[in-house]
Amino acid sequence: MKKLIRITTIPGAIGTLLKGQLNFMSKHYDVIAVSSSDNGKLKEVSKKEGIQAYPIELTRKITPFKDLIATYHLYRLFRREKPFIVHTHTPKAGITGMLAAKLAKVPHRLHTVAGLPLLESKGLKRKLLDIVEKTTYKCSTLVLPNSFGLKQIIIDLKFTNQSKLKVIGNGSSNGINVEHFNPETISESQKEKLKLELGIQPNDFIFIFVGRIVGDKGINELVSAFDSIQTKNKVCKLLLVGPKEEHLDPISSVSESRIKENINILDVGMQKDIRPFLAISNTLVFPSYREGLPNVVLQASAMELPCIVTNINGCNEIIKDGLNGLIITPKDTKSLKSAMTFCLNNPQKLKEMSRASRNIIIDLYSQDIVWKELLSLYKTLEK
Structure with a gap:
């Protein structure tokens, strides 16, 4: 050969x-x-x-x-x-x-x-x-x-x-391995166990970010938007899944403090299997500045999560605004906050976007x- x-x-x-x-x-x-x-x-x-x-x-x-x-x-x-x-x-x-x-x-x-x-x-x-x-x-x-x-x-x-x-x-x-990234692979008992470990209540709305906790992934804007939203809505939490890279692209000291001090921001670090964390979440938030074709958006969509993404290449190819997620302006906290608030306040629309998400991945990105x-x-x- x-x-x-x-x-x-x-x-x-x-x-x-x-x-x-x-x-x-x-x-x-x-x-x-x-x-x-x-x-x-x-x-x-x-x-x-x-x-x-x-x-x-x-x-x-x-x-x-x-x-x-x-x-x-x-x-x-x-x-x-x-x-x-x-x-x-x-x-x-x-x-x-x-x-x-x-x-x-x-x-x-x-x-x-x-x-x-x-x-x-x-x-x-x-x-x-x-x-x-x-x-x-x-x-x-x-x-x-x-x-x-x-x-x-x-x-x-x-x-x-x-x-x-x-x-x-x-x-x-x-x-994407659509058999592996399938919501049916995570049982109800697994989800309940993880929620208990993280202190998540039955009625909590979970925003999740998966990726490197760095500046050019939009973490500063995400933490700021969430901090503002959850002061008025105590039933939402932000789940951060991924490693920090202070030596390459650190987030701001303000964001660091908010992550440590806000009890509704759950920083769980790097995880070998992200599927259980996606399975207990309601919406992926991925406000990145630059991408190729982001794997995490494909993975979350395959797990039937609507995604909030920035209007950049790759992200705007996977996500169609209003169909399987929402597209926002990059580096814009106000736009991000508006999209997150929309997801919180429109459960029926969120269900519709969730239903559309997985089929798109199966058809185009298997x-x-x-x-x-x-x-x-x-x-x-x-x-």
């Missing part, structure tokens, strides 16, 4: 964001995963996916010297393994992997774009990140934005030629659709 090397910056991206996909591809290609070792997590992912894995240390920060070393190690790996395809994900894996693959004369070099962090950067940092992105695309033979809106942004920024861009299926890097489309693309490269 021809060799396929898939590269991510951290193994969690393979084990979570691409879960199952590399195992599926291993039936058709000799698949090798490359990522940082991350204290043995790469080995765990390798075992679960049933594929080979090689650790090469990659960082998520701007570290030119370490990046050059990683590029050299990747180059040596490609020269030894002679892959037919190298396919990278995440910005750092993209620049090191695509550059090394071009130097090693790998025939097919694919890079998936699942968001552009540079959109929130300014000044010299923005100029540097623009150069890195353009270089990544120049070294690749095909660039795969994971949403149509992201594709248009890349075209507008003139990062590469339109002919080099392709969206797989309807978007998404991995699709894992089978994305995996088969990507495999089909790989196969066309063999002709």
Whole structure:
């Protein structure tokens, strides 16, 4: 079988964001995963996916010297393994992997774009990140934005030629396992047990956010909007599910204080299985500044949750305003507060949006659709 090397910056991206996909591809290609070792997590992912894995240390920060070393190690790996395809994900894996693959004369070099962090950067940092992105695309033979809106942004920024861009299926890097993300997988007893643990009362209305607790996910606006709403409506709670990243994009000290002091804000941190938390919630709130095609909105929708999202690429492709959720202005606390209040005060409309949510995901973003489309693309490269 021809060799396929898939590269991510951290193994969690393979084990979570691409879960199952590399195992599926291993039936058709000799698949090798490359990522940082991350204290043995790469080995765990390798075992679960049933594929080979090689650790090469990659960082998520701007570290030119370490990046050059990683590029050299990747180059040596490609020269030894002679892959037919190298396919990278995440910005750092993209620049090191695509550059090394071009130097090693790998025939097919694919890079998936699942968001552009540079959109929130300014000044010299923005100029540097623009150069890195353009270089990544120049070294690749095909660039795969994971949403149509992201594709248009890349075209507008003139990062590469339109002919080099392709969206797989309807978007998404991995699709959604709709059997796993199904409200029926969580029993009533599981929900009641979790509510008891969190101190949630039977009549409480639960807003939930799932993701990194950072500034560019709109956490400052979310905490401010909720703090204002719940002073007048004591039966609502905000559930925050996800890790903090103070070293990369910290939230404001005001938001930190509100989270600690407001007893109706439940900060539960990172969770291995988010489904029980989605199952006890009424609405997902996802006021992000930038995305590719956000997995959490797909997952919540598959769990029959209406979603409040910002009017940005990816989010506004999954959510149709008034059909399966509400679309708000980015970075706008007033708009967010209005949408959250609407959900609180319109239970019938919320039920209608809930009913529509899951079917849209099944029809457009099921894992089978994305995996088969990507495999089909790989196969066309063999002709």
